[in-house]
Amino acid sequence: MIYPPLVPAEPAAAGDGTPYSALYDDVYHAAHGALAQVRHVFLAGNDLPARWSESERFVILETGFGVGLNFLVTWQAWRESRASGRLHFVSVEKHPFRRDDLAGLLAAHPELAELSTQLLRQWPPLTPGFHRLHFDGGRVTLTLLFGDAQALLPQLAATVDVVFLDGFAPAKNPGMWSPALVATLTRLCRKEASLATWSVAGELRHALEAAGWRLERRPGFATKREMLAGVRMGAVSPAPTLETLPQIPERRAIVIGAGLAGTAVSERLANRGWRVDIFERHDGPAREASGNPAGILLPHMAKDDALAARLSRNCYLYAIRRFADLPGVRWSPCGVMQIARDASHEILQRATIAQLKPPSDFAAFHERDAAAELIGRAVAHGGWWFPGGGWVSPGSVCVAMLVAGGANIRLHFGAEVAALRKYSAGWQALDARGGVLASAPHVILANALAANRLLPRALPLTPIRGQISCLSQEMAERIDPPFHHVLCRSGYVTPPQAGIVCVGASFDSGDTDLGTRPADHASNMRRLDELLPGAAQNIDAAGLGGRVGLRCTTPDRLPLVGGLPDTAAGHGSSTVLDTLPRMTGLHALLGLSARGMVWAPLAAELLASQLDGDPLPVERELARAVDPGRFHLRALRRGTAAL
Numbered sequence: 194m195i196y197p198p199l200v201p202a203e204p205a206a207a208g209d210g211t212p213y214s215a216l217y218d219d220v221y222h223a224a225h226g227a228l229a230q231v232r233h234v235f236l237a238g239n240d241l242p243a244r245w246s247e248s249e250r251f252v253i254l255e256t257g258f259g260v261g262l263n264f265l266v267t268w269q270a271w272r273e274s275r276a277s278g279r280l281h282f283v284s285v286e287k288h289p290f291r292r293d294d295l296a297g298l299l300a301a302h303p304e305l306a307e308l309s310t311q312l313l314r315q316w317p318p319l320t321p322g323f324h325r326l327h328f329d330g331g332r333v334t335l336t337l338l339f340g341d342a343q344a345l346l347p348q349l350a351a352t353v354d355v356v357f358l359d360g361f362a363p364a365k366n367p368g369m370w371s372p373a374l375v376a377t378l379t380r381l382c383r384k385e386a387s388l389a390t391w392s393v394a395g396e397l398r399h400a401l402e403a404a405g406w407r408l409e410r411r412p413g414f415a416t417k418r419e420m421l422a423g424v425r426m427g428a429v430s431p432a433p434t435l436e437t438l439p440q441i442p443e444r445r446a447i448v449i450g451a452g453l454a455g456t457a458v459s460e461r462l463a464n465r466g467w468r469v470d471i472f473e474r475h476d477g478p479a480r481e482a483s484g485n486p487a488g489i490l491l492p493h494m495a496k497d498d499a500l501a502a503r504l505s506r507n508c509y510l511y512a513i514r515r516f517a518d519l520p521g522v523r524w525s526p527c528g529v530m531q532i533a534r535d536a537s538h539e540i541l542q543r544a545t546i547a548q549l550k551p552p553s554d555f556a557a558f559h560e561r562d563a564a565a566e567l568i569g570r571a572v573a574h575g576g577w578w579f580p581g582g583g584w585v586s587p588g589s590v591c592v593a594m595l596v597a598g599g600a601n602i603r604l605h606f607g608a609e610v611a612a613l614r615k616y617s618a619g620w621q622a623l624d625a626r627g628g629v630l631a632s633a634p635h636v637i638l639a640n641a642l643a644a645n646r647l648l649p650r651a652l653p654l655t656p657i658r659g660q661i662s663c664l665s666q667e668m669a670e671r672i673d674p675p676f677h678h679v680l681c682r683s684g685y686v687t688p689p690q691a692g693i694v695c696v697g698a699s700f701d702s703g704d705t706d707l708g709t710r711p712a713d714h715a716s717n718m719r720r721l722d723e724l725l726p727g728a729a730q731n732i733d734a735a736g737l738g739g740r741v742g743l744r745c746t747t748p749d750r751l752p753l754v755g756g757l758p759d760t761a762a763g764h765g766s767s768t769v770l771d772t773l774p775r776m777t778g779l780h781a782l783l784g785l786s787a788r789g790m791v792w793a794p795l796a797a798e799l800l801a802s803q804l805d806g807d808p809l810p811v812e813r814e815l816a817r818a819v820d821p822g823r824f825h826l827r828a829l830r831r832g833t834a835a836l
């Protein structure tokens with residue numbers, strides 16, 4: 194699916210001051226008592242808060258996020274009801290407001306000021322697709338689906354308890370009430386899910402009844418005589434699919450590896466109340482690939498907005514929200530300038546922006562002169578500018594994740610898992626002598642290339658050796674004029690932090706030598722010179738500090754996130770991922786390749802959502818794109834899998 198660029202909503206007001214959409218010639222809410230309308234129609238109409246009081250997880254699906262009043266009032270009611278579970282609010286919106294415009298509209302509701310401020314702080318750049326935002330320490334999660342409801346709802350993997358139907362008036366906005374949309378959202382609802390809406394339009398009622406809803410007319414709000422409430426009858430809850438792995442009720446996991454992958458998934462599970470034992474063979478976290486002093490944060494862009502680019506965009510935006518939110522992360526959203534490699538790359542960069550029309554707070558193309566002005570020195574070509582990107586210390590992320598996970602994470606450093614053994618209640622992690630280190634219903638392999646030592650059949654993981662070079666404070670100070678943004682082209686350089694500048698990185702496929710090499714420092718200095726002409730002069734490459742790590746890559750460069758295939762079981766009658774046999778309880782978060790700082794936070798949230806039965810934070814097709822079974826399935830289809 195290729196998303197068209199988003200067209201933001203333009204703020205306007207009807208004669209009485211109510212927010213109004215010229216596009217649909219309708220108002221966003223009732224003229225008087227907007228918040229009372231939410232409480233009457235959507236909360237009371239679904240017997241809330243009473244119905245959520247006992248739930249561990251409560252999922253609300255809304256059509257039309259608009260100004261966000263339904264979300265904010267629901268969140269407020271959730272807080273006031275002291276619900277002990279977790280609220281998931283999923284909302285689809287074709288024309289989101291820009292942050293400043295939304296702030297202006299929400300200012301009319303001072304009683305929501307504290308919640309509005311939090312929403313606005315996390316409000317994403319207006320890029321199409323899914324955006325997951327966490328509030329109240331994870332007890333409230335908002336998943337925004339930016340784009341057309343008819344295109345995006347079939348991409349949602351969720352089991353919904355309650356639906357808020359809130360498009361503009363059916364006569365003006367028929368696409369939001371169509372029988373097709375009703376059928377799509379009904380498929381997402383559990384048995385006895387409820388819905389409410391202020392509309393009692395005949396066509397809507399017929400569509401809902403045809404989809405299996407028992408409807409009741411209730412008194413409407415203010416000037417509206419009636420509204421609709423409904424219960425989904427006679428249908429079974431949606432069948433679990435690949436995207437929501439078979440649920441094993443005991444919420445305990447062993448995580449192997451304390452790099453970005455392992456610490457991120459441990460934190461996401463611990464946040465959901467899981468007990469996690471994390472094993473790391475070194476005496477602390479982030480000692481292998483995740484141990485560089487700094488790495489860079491930028492999305493991958495593609496003119497056709499292919500799957501990898503969309504996933505990378507979601508991951509990048511989620512990562513910067515998480516890094517901003519997690520105490521202890523050393524990072525800077527100082528902006529990244531990706532200078533075109535050559536004239537043809539410059540043409541492609543320009544065309545990509547013209548095609549995708551991203552909002553400028555996400556990405557822009559700067560012509561050569563504008564790029565030169567922005568970074569304060571002459572450049573050979575124009576480039577992409579990512580104002581929210583920057584650098585991050587991956588080690589600080591790993592530590593921050595473990596701290597955030599608190600007492601739910603038990604740390605086992607200096608403990609290598611030598612083998613895994615399946616037993617009746619799950620999996621045992623064994624040491625080199627065969628002793629049991631721990632047992633749990635779930636194991637997550639987050640140990641990069643070493644995962645293959647623990648599996649009966651190897652995953653297609655390839656090492657790519659990389660060496661970075663670190664300039665000392667004195668070398669950094671000699672760079673004139675100073676620079677303040679991350680710059681990249683064929684290599685990258687981070688602006689001085691604590692006097693250190695990181696330059697990277699070499700790229701040697703299949704090479705596993707962990708020693709630093711003078712020749713690689715020399716090639717990094719050439720990369721530096723290409724970015725900051727003259728900066729590498731007088732630097733003796735032989736005297737540079739640096740570090741080597743192994744990137745763990747897959748054939749399609751996308752990570753492996755989810756349940757591992759049972760390669761010994763064949764595929765029976767299955768030719769699709771949904772029914773491919775899996776090794777129950779054995780999962781992967783591997784293959785973070787050269788973009789682990791970007792991939793890890795959302796990949797971890799995806800896996801934790803799969804394991805816990807939460808709505809997924811990404812589109813179904815993106816979850817499939819990272820499914821660890823994809824290579825095995827392809828081999829089965831080609832008849833080349835060794836069973």
Ligand SMILES: Cc1cc2nc3c(=O)[nH]c(=O)nc-3n(C[C@H](O)[C@H](O)[C@H](O)COP(=O)(O)OP(=O)(O)OC[C@H]3O[C@@H](n4cnc5c(N)ncnc54)[C@H](O)[C@@H]3O)c2cc1C
Binds near residue numbers: 475
């Ligand atoms: C030179 C270089 C530069 C990079 N630059 C960037 C960048 O700028 N931006 C970016 O986003 N990404 C960058 N990356 C990629 C990023 O660093 C990686 O994708 C990421 O660190 C991988 O994290 P991980 O947790 O999967 O692996 P690792 O950090 O390698 O963690 C795996 C852990 O598992 C442990 N382990 C293995 N086997 C066992 C076992 N049996 N028992 C217990 N523990 C075990 C290991 O000791 C290790 O700590 C770079 C990588 C390199 C090498």
Ligand SMILES: C[S@@+](CC[C@H](N)C(=O)[O-])C[C@H]1O[C@@H](n2cnc3c(N)ncnc32)[C@H](O)[C@@H]1O
Binds near residue numbers: 202261342343361368
């Ligand atoms: C009545 S307003 C929603 C008000 C909102 N629930 C609130 O609390 O402020 C209807 C919303 O539906 C959105 N919308 C209209 N057509 C849509 C479509 N096809 N897909 C997704 N959203 C759509 C509009 O942009 C608008 O924001």
